[in-house]
Amino acid sequence: MTIKLYSHPTSPAGRAVFMLTEILNLKYELVEVNVMAGDNRKPEYLEKNPNHTIPMIEDDGFILIDSHAILTYLVKKYGAKQAQLYPKDLQSRSIVHQRLFFDASAVTDILISLFIEIAIKKAPGPNEEQLEKLNDVYNILDKYLSKTKYVAGDHLTIADISYLSNISTLANMSPIDAKYKKLTAWFNSLQNEEWYKKGNLPGLTILKSFLEQNKA
Ligand SMILES: N[C@@H](CCC(=O)N[C@@H](CS)C(=O)NCC(=O)O)C(=O)O
Structure with a gap:
């Protein structure tokens, strides 16, 4: 049975799942959910996902929301050959979890705040407070990467x-x-990775031109 992926090319969280499906060579049926048009607030969507977010997957009746949870699930279920993406060793896996939780909290918060500032309030860029938070995020990631080649160790992970x-x-x-x-x-x-070019770049390019056109 084909996995259904409820998402949209422009969604950052959704693009993380698109990239993983490229790495795993996993086939899925895309159900486009347009947040800007309110598709995520329709009763039939809320019935499946009270959080009203994308991405969401439906795998043979099993529903899972949140990109971070979806990434771990897909590697465990469909990534036997790429298991190092979600290391089994407890401490390595715990580092992956810490990195994911930071992404789901501070990084997502600044992303949403900046998107509202630029796309909705039509500001030319981040305000002072946002810039400080953004630089804190960039600095923290830079520190992770000064210890290891990738953010959670010396090989690629989710x-x-x-x-x-x-x-x-x-x-x-x-x-x-x-x-x-x-x-x-x-x-x-x-x-430079093919999975980035196929999974992330197309939606990012659409979002970029939306932000350009939307400028005050
Ligand atoms: N932590 C969630 C965040 C997902 C999220 O905020 N998605 C946005 C689109 S990128 C969304 O669905 N926003 C609509 C809403 O929250 O109502 C994840 O990683 O899946």
């Missing part, structure tokens, strides 16, 4: 995939300062 969708979106709204050398190098290198 934490990198999760950050990549959010960081690529944030960088579009407020470029990463070159002083964050490790973060810049990590970002530049992962942008």
Whole structure:
């Protein structure tokens, strides 16, 4: 039975799942949910997902929401050959969890706040408080990456995939300062991956042109 993925190409959280499906070579049926048009607030969607968010998956009747939870589930269920993406060793896995929780909290918060500032309030860029929070995020990731090659260890994990969708979106709204050398190098290198080009770039490009057109 084909997995149904409820998402939208422009959604950062959704793009993390798109990238993982490229890495796992996992087939799915995309059900487009347009948040801007209110599809996520329709009763039939809320029945499945009270959080009214995308992405969401439906796998043979099993419903799961939140990109971070979905990434762990898909690797466990469909990624036997790529199990290192979600390491089994307790301490390595715990580091992946910590990175994911930080992404789901502070990184997502600044992303949403910046999106509202630029797309809805039509500000040219982040305000002072947002810039401080954003630089704190960039600095923290830079510190992670000065210890290990990837954000949660010396090989790629789902934490990198999760950050990549959010960081690529944030960088579009407020470029990463070159002083964050490790973060810049990590970002530049992962942008060359086929799974990034197929899973992240198309939706990011649509979002970028939306933000351009939407400028005051
Ligand atoms: N922590 C969630 C965040 C998902 C999220 O906020 N998605 C946005 C689109 S990128 C959304 O659905 N917003 C609509 C809403 O919250 O009502 C995840 O990682 O899936």
